[in-house]
Amino acid sequence: MGPLKGVKVVELSGMGPAPFAAMVLADLGAEVVRIVRPGTQVNSADVLSRNRPSVEIDIRSEEGQAAVLALVAKADILIEGFRPGVMERNRLGPAECHAINPRLIYGRMTGWGQYGPLAHTAGHDINYIAITGALHSIGRPDQNPPPPINFVGDFGGGGMLLLVGVMAALHEVKQSGIGQVIDAAMSDGTTLLASFIHGLRAMGQWGNERGGNLLDGAAPFYDTYRCADGRFVALGAIEPQFYQQLRTLCTLDDCLFDNQLNTASWPSQKQALAQIIATRTRDEWCTLLEGTDACFAPVLDWEEAPMHFHNRARESFVTVAGVTQPAPAPRFSRTAQAVPQPAHGMSLEDVLQRWDA
Numbered sequence: 001m002g003p004l005k006g007v008k009v010v011e012l013s014g015m016g017p018a019p020f021a022a023m024v025l026a027d028l029g030a031e032v033v034r035i036v037r038p039g040t041q042v043n044s045a046d047v048l049s050r051n052r053p054s055v056e057i058d059i060r061s062e063e064g065q066a067a068v069l070a071l072v073a074k075a076d077i078l079i080e081g082f083r084p085g086v087m088e089r090n091r092l093g094p095a096e097c098h099a100i101n102p103r104l105i106y107g108r109m110t111g112w113g114q115y116g117p118l119a120h121t122a123g124h125d126i127n128y129i130a131i132t133g134a135l136h137s138i139g140r141p142d143q144n145p146p147p148p149i150n151f152v153g154d155f156g157g158g159g160m161l162l163l164v165g166v167m168a169a170l171h172e173v174k175q176s177g178i179g180q181v182i183d184a185a186m187s188d189g190t191t192l193l194a195s196f197i198h199g200l201r202a203m204g205q206w207g208n209e210r211g212g213n214l215l216d217g218a219a220p221f222y223d224t225y226r227c228a229d230g231r232f233v234a235l236g237a238i239e240p241q242f243y244q245q246l247r248t249l250c251t252l253d254d255c256l257f258d259n260q261l262n263t264a265s266w267p268s269q270k271q272a273l274a275q276i277i278a279t280r281t282r283d284e285w286c287t288l289l290e291g292t293d294a295c296f297a298p299v300l301d302w303e304e305a306p307m308h309f310h311n312r313a314r315e316s317f318v319t320v321a322g323v324t325q326p327a328p329a330p331r332f333s334r335t336a337q338a339v340p341q342p343a344h345g346m347s348l349e350d351v352l353q354r355w356d357a
Contacts, residue, residue, distance in 0.1 A: 001338040002029020002328075007170070007357065009077040010068065011035065011052070012059070012092075016108040016125070016150065017158030017186065018081030019048040021313055024163055025077070026051035027328035029336055033071060033351050034343075035059065044342035047325040048262045053346035059090045067348050068092055073100045074355045077166050081109040084119050104179040105169040109162050111153070112183030122284070125153035128186040130158075134194055141211035156187025184263035221246065222300055227267075231282035232299035246294040250276060 004313040007030040011022040019034075025245040032052040042054050058064040070090070074080060078097060080087055087093045094106045111128040112118040123306045124157050129152050138152075139145045145280075167183035173179055200206035200213075211217045220235045237246040243260050246252070255267055277285065289296035300308060306317040306324050318327045328337040 001333055001336060002027070003335040004028040004030040005335070009074045009079065010075045012068075012078070012080040012087075012111070013040070013054070014081030016081070016154040017162060018079050018107075020155055020159035021107070021162045021166070022052065022079050022126070023048050023050060023108065025079075025166075025329075026303070027340065029113055029335070029337060030077075031355070032347075035068060035071075041080070042345045044321045044341050044344075045323050046343055047323065049343035050320065050325070050340045051343075053344055053351065055346055055348050055350065055351055059092060064090050069100055069162065070094065070352060072097045073105060074346060074352070075104060076100065076170060077105045077107060079107040079109065079162070079166070083122075083270065083331045084110065084114045086349060098179060101106075103173050103177055105166050105173065105182065106179065107162055107166045107182045107184065109184050109186075111186045112159075114183045125150035125158075126184065128256060129153040129157070129190045130189055132190040132194060133197070134190050137197065137210055137216055139210055140217060141209060145210065152193070154191050155185040157191070158184065158186040158195050159266075160274070161189035161192065218263070220266055220273050223270065224274050227276055227280060227282040227285060229281040229283075233277065233282055234297045235283050235297050236295040236297075238295070239283055242295045246289075246296070249289055249292060249294055252276070286299035 002011065003024060007025070009022065009030050009032040011018070011032055013019065013034050014090055017182070022032050022034065025282050027050075034049065034052050034054045035057050036054045038056045038058050040054065040056060043049065055067075057067050059068055072092075088095075097104050097106060108114060111123045111125075112121060116348050124149050125274045126135065131147075134152055135145045135148075137145075138148050162184035165184050169182055197206055201208075206213050212217075215222060218221050221235055223232050223241055224232045235246065237243040240260065240335045247257055249263075250273075252273070254272065256265065258270060259265060278287075285296070286298050290298070298308075311317060316327055316329075317324055318339060319325075320340050322328060323342075325340070328340065
């Protein structure tokens with residue numbers, strides 16, 4: 001099931017963005033086989049490993065390299081997330097793989113890219129996004145930029161852009177008959193994610209100061225606020241009509257709130273709004289504002305999110321082998337994805353037999 005039914009993918013196991021990309025491909029119906037080191041334990045609770053079998057292969061041995069190439073010969077896509085040169089040293093680089101399968105899409109996921117002064121340097125999400133301007137723009141002006149988990153570099157600028165690359169190349173190979181290498185770098189992808197901000201800067205609508213702009217916490221109508229019970233709510237009433245509804249429902253009658261876009265008034269507006277929000281609990285604000293056009297939402301924790309009425313209605317979370325996890329996305333009208341299955345082991349022989357069927 002799924003729109004990628006019949007697409008065969010070889011995944012060299014790694015961390016973060018490459019497994020995420022492989023998981024999404026598997027969610028969409030691709031037949032993904034995950035190559036793991038001998039002795040690796042399959043963990044059914046590892047959400048990023050769902051929907052695909054793991055095959056134990058030592059890629060450093062000649063026998064293991066031959067096994068991977070046997071899979072490559074039948075595959076449409078290969079995904080790896082090693083430092084530049086690792087696959088070449090193991091005789092599994094693009095040259096060796098394309099010699100066996102010229103149509104192969106060879107997806108490479110790194111932090112700094114396949115070339116450049118930092119290409120062979122160790123790093124993690126926080127390092128990759130630090131050189132893009134994105135990390136500088138996150139957080140309060142009087143505090144250090146906080147690590148934004150690893151959503152921006154690993155999964156946004158990394159895994160998602162790797163997916164875009166392999167899908168585009170998979171389309172192109174239908175015309176050319178020739179595969180290609182996708183050089184997906186988290187630093188590149190994060191830079192691309194910031195295109196909107198660069199455009200605003202060019203138009204004089206975004207300053208360099210952190211926490212001084214419309215979407216980074218400066219605007220009182222686009223921020224989070226602490227409630228009486230210590231929980232938080234999120235406001236995003238940017239458009240005038242939505243801002244007016246927020247004012248009406250929250251009884252923001254003071255003339256202080258009349259000029260929404262007067263940045264000089266934002267600090268005092270924010271202080272006044274924070275005092276108002278602090279007078280009620282989060283649930284009381286939900287009763288008043290949720291479901292209106294005031295652009296409101298409660299800030300939910302990891303345990304609360306699956307229970308939210310909207311997420312439940314859309315079945316945005318599923319439970320697989322006792323593990324609550326995100327459902328596949330996006331939704332397809334005709335080629336719906338199957339319910340995810342936990343990770344499991346499989347022999348190389350069984351995989352090859354299945355791919356020959």
